[in-house]
Amino acid sequence: LKEIQALDPGQRVKIQAEIKAIRKESENYRFSISIEKYIERAQSQNQTDSIDAGLANYKKADMLIKKSSDKQMINTYSSQVESGIAEISSKKNSKEEAFRKQIEKAYSNVLKGRDSYDLASRILDSEPMKARANDARVIALKKQIKSLQEMYMLKDKAFGAKGADKQSALIDLRKAFKIANDFSACKESADVRNEMSLLLLLS
Numbered sequence: 001l002k003e004i005q006a007l008d009p010g011q012r013v014k015i016q017a018e019i020k021a022i023r024k025e026s027e028n029y030r031f032s033i034s035i036e037k038y039i040e041r042a043q044s045q046n047q048t049d050s051i052d053a054g055l056a057n058y059k060k061a062d063m064l065i066k067k068s069s070d071k072q073m074i075n076t077y078s079s080q081v082e083s084g085i086a087e088i089s090s091k092k093n094s095k096e097e098a099f100r101k102q103i104e105k106a107y108s109n110v111l112k113g114r115d116s117y118d119l120a121s122r123i124l125d126s127e128p129m130k131a132r133a134n135d136a137r138v139i140a141l142k143k144q145i146k147s148l149q150e151m152y153m154l155k156d157k158a159f160g161a162k163g164a165d166k167q168s169a170l171i172d173l174r175k176a177f178k179i180a181n182d183f184s185a186c187k188e189s190a191d192v193r194n195e196m197s198l199l200l201l202l203s
Helices: 002-006 009-047 051-067 071-112 114-124 136-159 163-182 187-202
Strands: none
Touching: 009 051, 009 071, 051 071, 071 114, 071 136, 114 136, 136 163
């Protein structure tokens, strides 16, 4: 630094500009290494359907591209990242649409009543849904199906009870009635609820 300061102003400015350019070049090189790493990861994740992780790596690459001052590098990597993001986004949208259709189909079968509960469960366990097994909507609908199946089991057991079993049947009926109330939006549950309400009044 002292040696640079000893130079005349013209030479000093030139050398400082060269040092700055070297630093920029070094920084851009480090950026390019990281960008290539993120792009390679994103491409690999796209191939294995790790869509969210792939999209995240493309976005990391994009952030570094914006920090770069090398126009040629920007042009080269920008096109790769843009096309990669577009491809992954399209795939993600397709998967979201497939999931939406399956969840709607499953819910539709739940509304049809007890004869369609098994079909609704199979839909929730089908291929497009496996990756979304922990989705709150899937968990909630599976819980609803299980509860409704329990409701019918309790109702059938209660309605089939005779003689001394009437008291325990009444307990089962109240449990079933509570489940029916919890899912009052379901038409068949509402019908069962009305049946059981009448039976409880008569008991």
